[in-house]
Amino acid sequence: MLEFAGYLRRHGYRIGVGELPDLFRLVDRGARDPVLTRRGLRALCCRTHDEWREFDRHFNRFWFPVESEQVAPASVPGGLPDSPGQTLVGLAGTSDREPDSTHGQSDIEGSGAGRQRTLGKADFRFLRDRTAMHEVESLVERLGQQLRRRLGKRREISPRGGHLDMRRSLRRSLATGGLPLKLVWSRPRPVPLHLVVLHDVSHSMTWNNPLLFRFVRGLMQNFRGSVAFAFHTRLFEVTPFFRERSLERMLARLDAGENLWLGGTCIARSLAEFNRHHAGTLLRSDSHVLIISDGFDTDDPEMLRTELSRIRLRCRQILWLNPMLGREGVTLTEASLSARLPEVHRFLPANSLDGLRAAVENLSRTGPRTRPGGTPPVHGQDSRQGDGH
């Protein structure tokens, strides 16, 4: 059983020490009934629909290797589709190019939570299935709305609030023998989350941008005071495009005038332009700056650090969403990037829905307001070394 547990772990099942006694009890009790044992093991070892669906195959491979080899499966669930010639379909332009690699997950199967989980982890580059692509697009765009709702749910006690907090008022009145002498008022906690998005639209980002555009659109539509810029070799503002009600018009305007997907990226020069012309008026002490880029830059790294440190001095935090992070076969880590650019508060993956969710989670935790004392929150591999520039 220990070997079987190890085998399952190697195939991604999360079987902890706590599950082992139950596994043994189950096998002990069900020794006379192999069917009961198999089903019981499935219920104990699986956490998701995908694991649940694959369990029988793993069970047979481990316990009946000869038989399972004879009955080789015609197709493996979750494998590559038969016709690899499908093009990547996205909004903000349909590309006729194949993704740069066919390695990895390509089609999304399953339903319910299993599907949610698969979609969440799927690398944007490998979403070829049109239905899955559209599903992810709408999920990505909804992240902004979810963030707004999450922040808006919070209430705070305020003497000028318009909502009587009955629970607290009653609780407080117990001290005065039930006379509600001191009423407690609350109001919705304000949600002035101020976002400044700097979005890389150079050629190397082509594969990720259709979804990332939808992500930024969701943020811009839900946080009205926020602004968005795009850059490749130069910087230009795209906030009005994201405010378009019609998605088609937004995409047409993005495609039309600004020459998206140009080759070459000048991140440092674009940030310098931002600092020179926009930072003074746009950045506030409670601004969250989101840089969305894979980090390929033709400019001097020192110049990039200098410009980032200038931004950092004016804002609450800088988050860098990098589609290369978390990508299979790429050795980049948040720690290594942070070591190179300590001015950035956090590097987060932007290659999947889960990565973007982590970014939203970070924004939700950090919240819209500066804490008393004005110290920006410190996350992960954060340091203030860059402030001296």
Place this chain on the structure above:
Amino acid sequence: MEMPDPETLMDRFAAAGYIAETELATVLVLMHRLGRPLLVEGEAGVGKTEIARTLATVEDRRLIRLQCYEGLDTNAAVYEWNYSRQLLSIQLQEAGAAQESLDIFAPEFLLERPLLQSIRQPEPPVLLIDEIDRADEAFEAYLLELLSDFQVTIPELGTLSARSLPTVILTSNGSRDLSDALRRRCLYHYLDYPDHARELAIVEARLPGISHRLADQVTRVVQILRGRNLAKSPGIAEMLDWCSALMAASVDSLPADGELLAATRGCVLKNREDFDAVGADELADIVRQIA
């Protein structure tokens, strides 16, 4: 309470109107033997909630249900103090009507919500935590503690331990992913849409007066609709509604003309997109196909 073997349990479930597959019956037996909660996932309308209801019925146990929603907190799920009663007692004390010294944080002032109720029953109830994916992550974390120790700590009263351990069934529609910690504590079962034979058995168990031909046709059509890329696939409840509507129209089989189909297709198609995608003529074509 001794749990029967899976086959007997399936028979009891069938007698209560729930046609369970053997895998589900096995997991329910296992849940009982190992004393673990069961997490059931699946599309909306496949009968997840009914599992708990039927289990409570066949074992003659009390069903306690906690419907989760965004913003659910411990005051609504675990306990709350009865403030109005506390205030009245204070007033009575002041008026001299009550003689004894008053402790307003005593158990009689406590309002037990579903989770606390479930562990304070003399006989173990079935606790249904429905649509846990709708609750916030903070509540999910709180639930972990309860499912591990089956005790609730109330600052003013201390720790209340379980009088009996409830059988816990959690359901999730998968609108968000649940934490690994919660999944780890539970047995897992995925409830899929039933195959044609089981669905037919469900219809005949739930609607005893239905003609076999009508039941067979409706279930076949619904199975075909589920294969289409609909925004909302028809669940078992929708299918039963459609059967009831057709029975009310006194038909013994699905008509091939579009009129009755057009009038009743709203029972299974619950979305404008789906309504446009599967028109009455399309539905009539499907009926002709299966005839």
